[in-house]
Amino acid sequence: MPSDSALTGWDIGGAHVKAARVEHGRVTGVVQVACPLWHGLDKLDAAVVQARAALGDTVHHAITMTGEMVDLFDSRAAGVVAIVERLTAALPGELRLYAGRSGWVAPAGAAAHADDIASANWLATAAWVASRCPQALLADIGSTTSDLIVINRGVASTSRSDADRLISGELVYAGLVRTPLMALAPAIDFRGRRHRLMAEHFATTADVWRLLGELPEHADPYPAADGGAKTPEASARRLARMIGRDVDEGSMDDWHSLANAFADAQLTALIDASRALPGITTLPVGAPVVCAGAGCMIAARLAAALDRRAVTLASLLADCAPTFADDATTCAPAVATALLAERAR
Template sequence: MSSDCTITGWDIGGAHVKAARVERGRVTGVVQVACPLWQGLDKLDAAVAQARAALGDTRHHAVTMTGEMVDLFDSRAAGVVAIVERLTAALPGELHLYAGRSGWVAPSAAAAHADDIASANWLATAAWVASRCPQALLADIGSTTSDLIVIDRGVASASRSDADRLISGELVYAGLVRTPLMALAPAVDFRGRRHRVMAEHFATTADIWRLLGELPEYADQYPAADGGAKTPQASARRLARMIGRDVDEGSMDDWRTLAATFADAQLATLVDASRALPGIANLPADAPVVCAGAGCMIAARLADALDRRAVTLASLLTDCAPTCLDDATTCAPAVATALLAETAR
């Protein structure tokens, strides 16, 4: 790569585009933009343009992605190629694609390396964290999914695909905002009685964390499940429907208690997955949980449940503009990809 000292890291997801600007090793800007990629590639164009407007242009771009998984594409490989073609047209300067264990590849090699490029953003984050913290559990809790990666003596997982990570427990489809509550538990207790949960898209994890007062406003970029208001009262109404009730059948304290029950179910899923991770038994007791993603506070809860100390990804950065610290933790793969690319130059 060129010696030019400024680079933008891109994480192209199926629901969000994240971008980070790095200048001479310093993180100077980070942005997350909603991008419902399943609705069409024009959504990617709009999100990239919005991120460029926020961060300004650079001559070099380092790209990782998970967006190839959306059902807009017939296959993951086709998704990789389509996304790279769109970015090549949209971004000025040079593109460098993160291909995990295959290193960095040019856009012209995207098809040949599609399997390595696809959904490698977790590996970018893990590789960068390993350079700062050689033994740790990386817990990146995003809007939709959670990445749980053991880093031992500077080496991350042997998994090569999302399928591998679903088998190992390193990928859990439970996030801060977009997860339907029916995915968290088949039944919950409410006011002393067991209720089976309706298998309907009535409410999402955004509702439970909003009711608990822990949902960062910037993280909630999508409409509510019913397209309605994003208030505690509206979240309580949506939550009540999950157990076949109306909101006036309970107090706000009742609905907050139910929200906490769903939150505990989400945490229990992450704890169970973490305890079964390959290599977790080899981590010493003082190895921390590195918390990242929009659901960083859920990762901190996970650390407490595992009896490990929690550190944020931003705390591992050697140089970051103070205004970017929270966003750098939220958009970890974009930041990591930019920093890895800078090191590779």
């Protein structure tokens, strides 16, 4: 029988489903499952089955999402409703939807509150972090995007949508794995000369961090840009192609240097966005960067560049088994949604 005291938090993304099980404030399980939602809602069904098998069933579920953005749906509102309908059929027990500033909503209210439910996972994470760390910069670097949120006696952001956050710099499309390298910069230095980048999907940030030896295990479940091998040599070949070269035109040291240049370009984008964030100038110098997401180590680099100390999201948890600490940091919105929902109960 499902546990009545446990609760599962769900973060339904367009590329991954993340789920966290909590009981009496303690994180007792976390899982991330690849879910290419743009291919169909059956992918969500399969991911939910896999997550339930890993965590076990509960009778209470708290849900946040970003998956409504995928081009499977005609609109974000339609995506919210479709995802909620699918989860209502798939999950046993009570479902509550995180609707940001509108609080918690029952599935029947999904259509009426679609604008607040859509892509509110960043706000769930920020709200929970604010309850544990009154002043901080939250840097959640995921596989696809980065969320940069000022916490100053509460969530400082006034954004209500992804459009708002793109304007403010709180949402940056520069993630650990899935970002095409042409999105990071228009040009890059290689062997002392500036190369304009090919506007082709030849390589992604996964190739950069793999070549640098910093790509976390299991962080990259999707095929490489060319469908090829996931080795340093194959990543070097893909990076070389971005500047119109073949891999045999340089040594592995050369391609390692090119990977570092792309990593620096990604970091520069995050630094620039952070320095322009609403409320950042009033954040005390002692306020840390709370690092979260699969790209937690990129967030730590950002902290160093901003001359702030770095703390992981897992370190803010009151009770989390060491086994789940890294996964809790990676799956921050699912963990935060679960803990906020448990508190609300």
